[in-house]
Amino acid sequence: MNISKGEQRVLHALAQGGAIHFERGANGKVQAVSCYTRDGHILVDCSLAVFERLRKRRFIRSRGGRPYQVTRPGLMAVRAQLDNR
Numbered sequence: 001m002n003i004s005k006g007e008q009r010v011l012h013a014l015a016q017g018g019a020i021h022f023e024r025g026a027n028g029k030v031q032a033v034s035c036y037t038r039d040g041h042i043l044v045d046c047s048l049a050v051f052e053r054l055r056k057r058r059f060i061r062s063r064g065g066r067p068y069q070v071t072r073p074g075l076m077a078v079r080a081q082l083d084n085r
Contacts, residue, residue, distance in 0.1 A: 003077055007054060009045045011070060011078040013037050019067035020051060020060060036067075 003011070014020070017038035025031040035046030051068075054060045059074030070078075 004050075004053075006045045006047070006050050007059075008079060010035055010043060010050055010054065011059060011074055013043050014060065014068075014070035015075055015078050018043070019069055020046060021067045022051075022062075033068075 010020075013035060018036055020033050020035045022030045022034075023032040030048070030051070033046060033048055033051045035043040037043060051060075054074070055068070057073075057077075059071060059077055060068040061071045062068045
């Protein structure tokens with residue numbers, strides 16, 4: 001499946017244990033997102049448009065109002081990358 005570079009970066013961060021925290025507006029829809037890595041750093045590449053594309057493809061999911069995390073199809077879609085720690 002074709003995934004853009006930004007989506008790939010976000011999925012890779014989530015696959016390593018990160019999460020996407022979100023804020024809902026008065027209408028109940030997600031208005032702001034921020035992607036946190038497992039170390040607590042914020043990933044700048046995560047925009048609302050990238051979030052919507054990942055959610056539409058069911059690569060990420062939130063359970064019970066908790067932050068969004070990667071799903072099994074999301075893990076299968078992400079390509080292996082070197083971890084530059």
